[in-house]
Amino acid sequence: MDTAYYLNLAFNGLVEGSIYALGALAITLVFGIARFPNASTGDLMTVGAFGGLAGTLAGGGLLGAAIAGVGVSAAVALAFHFLLFRNLARRSAVASMIASIGLAFFLRSALSFIFGHDQRVYDLPLTRAVLFGPIRVQPTDLQVMGAAAAALAVVFAVLHLTPIGRRMRAVADNPDLARASGINAGRVMAVMWLMAGGLAGLGGVLLGAKTVVTSEMGWDLLLPAFAATILGTIGNPIGAVLGGLLIGLVQELSTPFVGFTYKIGMGFAVLLLMLMIRPQGLFARNALVR
Amino acid sequence: MESYLVAVAVVTAIYMLMTFGLNLQYGFTGLINFGLVGFFAIGAYTSALLVMAGWPLLPGFAAAALLAALAAWPVALLSLRLRIEYFAIVMLGFSETVRLVITNERALTGGVQGIPGIPSVAQALGVEGIDGNLLTLILLVVAVILVLAVNWRLVHSPFGRMIQAIRDDEEAVRSLGKHPGRFKVTVFMVGSAFTGLAGAFYAHYVTFVTPEQFVPLLTFYVWVAMIFGGAGRVGGAAIGTVVLIGFLEGSRFLRDALPGVSEVEMASLRLGVVGVALMLLMRFRPDGILGAPSAGTKKEG
Secondary structure, eight states, rough: OOOHHHHHHHHHHHHHHHHHHHHHHHHHHHHHTOSSSOOHHHHHHHHHHHHHHHHHHHTTTHHHHHHHHHHHHHHHHHHHHHHHHHHTTTTTTHHHHHHHHHHHHHHHHHHHHHHHHHHHHHOOOOOOOOTTTTTOOHHHHHHHHHHHHHHHHHHHHHHSSSSSHHHHHHHOOOHHHHHHHTTOOOHHHHHHHHHHHHHHHHHHHHHHHHOOOOOTTHHHHHHHHHHHHHHHHHHHHHHHHHHHHHHHHHHHHHHHHGGGHHHHHHHHHHHHHHHHHTTTTTSSSSSSSS | OOOHHHHHHHHHHHHHHHHHHHIIIITTTTOOTTTTHHHHHHHHHHHHHHHHHTTTTHHHHHHHHHHHHHHHHHHHHHHHHOOOHHHHHHHHHHHHHHHHHHHHHHHHHOOGGOOEEOHOOOOOTTTTOOOOHHHHHHHHHHHHHHHHHHHHHTTSSSSHHHHHHHHHHHOOOHTTTOOOHHHHHHHHHHHHHHHHHHHHHHHHHSSSEOGGGGGGHHHHHHHHHHHHOOOOHHHHHHHHHHHHHHHHHHHHHHHHHHHTTHHHHHHHHHHHHHHHHHHHHHHHHHTTTOOOOOOOOOOOO
C-alpha cells in the first residue's frame, strides 16, 4: 500500500471518470434543456458500445468504433426524441422520467435479445503498458482520455461558439424567455438529443475499448453518471465533467477500504452526501435548483 | 391445474400488496418510489433470517414489515428536502445499494448463493393436512384485505384528503399553514411496510432468496401495474396487478408454444414488453387504461 499503488488507482479513476463525464454531460444536457433526468442514458451508452463493436468488425479500429458508436446512439436518441419525448414535453418531468426508464428497458432488451448476454471485446491490437514514473499506463487509457477530452472540447465549442449553441444555452437558462425571443425550441431539442446521444455513445465505445461489451453494461454506468451530474450541479456542463472525474477518483481510491464490490455503492454514497450537504451541487452560481 | 391456479393467485396477491403500497405513495401522495424492490428485499431477508433463527412466523412477518418501514424512514426524510427528480434517482440508488449489501454480506445473507431452505408458511406454522400453497394463499388474502382496509381508511379520511392535496398542489397546502412533511413520511413508511410484508410472503412462498431476485425490473413491474390500472385509484391498482400477472403468466405459455425461443430470450422479451408498456402508457394513457384519455396537457405529480 505505497504511494505508487494509490497513484495508479488515481490514474485509473481519472480514466473511468472521463467515461462517467461523458455520460454525465449527456444527462446534464437533457436535464438542462428538456428538463428531466434521462434514465435511458446508461443503455444508450450500451447501444454506442455495440455500434462500436460493429465498427471494429468492419475493420475500422478504435476510430471506426467511435464513429459507428456515436452515429448509432445519436440516431437512436434523436428517433426517440421524435417518437416519445417531444410529445411528453408539456407534461411533468415525472412522465418523461418514467418513459425514459421504459426506453432503457426496451434498448437493453433489444440488445440482449439480438446479441445475447455474452461478453464481447473489440478487435483492437494488443499493446504493452508504459511506465510513467510509478504509474503504469495502457495506451488504451490514453486514447480513452484523449477521445473524452476531444468530445468535451467539441461540446463546449458548439455550446459557446455557434449560434445553435447560444440558443441551447438560452433555452436552458429560461425556456419562456427564449421562446418569447423567437428561438425555435424544436430545432434546439433535436440538436441537443443528437449531442446527448452521441456523447453517451462515445462513452459506451470507450468503456467497451477499456473493458468488455455486454448488453447489461449500461446500467452500472447510470448511477455514477447521475451522481456526477448532481455533484457538478445539474445543467452545468463543466460541473458534469469535474463531477465525473471526481466520482471516478472516489470509486477507485475507495477500493482498498471498502473492497472492489462496493465500488458502485461509493458513487451513490457521494451522491447522498452531496444532496444532504449541498443539494444545489458544487458549481451552482445561484439558487437555480432548490 | 388447481395447484397452478393457487400458485398464480399467490403471486397475484404478493404483487397486489406492493401495488397498493406504491399506489398509496405515488398515486395518492405523489412520492416517486423507484426503489420499491429494496423494501421488498428487506422484508424477504428479514423474515427468512428470523424464522430460520427460530422466530415464529407471524412475528417474523411483523418484523419484516416494521424493518421495511424503518428503512423507509430516513429515505422519506430525504424526500422532504429534494426535488422529485432527485428523489427518484436516490430511490433507484437505494434499491441497488440494498442489492449490493445482500450480495456482499455473505455471512448474513449467503451472498450470491442466497438462502435456501426457508420454511414455507405451513412448515413454520406447523400445520399439516392442508396444501401448503393454499394456506399461504389464505393468509395472503387476509393480508390483502387488511391492507385494502387500511388503504381505504387512509384515503377516505381527513388524512387522505391531505395527502391528495399534497399531491395536487403542495404549495397550496403550505400556504394554508399545514406541513406536508409528516404526512409524506407516514405514507412512505406505511407503503413500504406493505412492500416489506409482500417480501416476507414471497420468501416463505418460494423458500429461497438470492440477490438476483431483487432487480430494478421488479420495481417497474409494479409501476406498470399501478399506472395501467390508474394511479390514485384503489380498485385500479387491483385490476392493474391482475393484468400484469396475466402478462407474466401468459408469456410463460407463449414460450411453450414457441419452441424456438429460449428462456433467456423470453426474459429479454419480458423486459422489452415492460419497457414498451411504460413508454406507451406515458405517451397515450398516463391516467391508466381505466381513466379518461389524457388531454396531454395535465400537469401531474
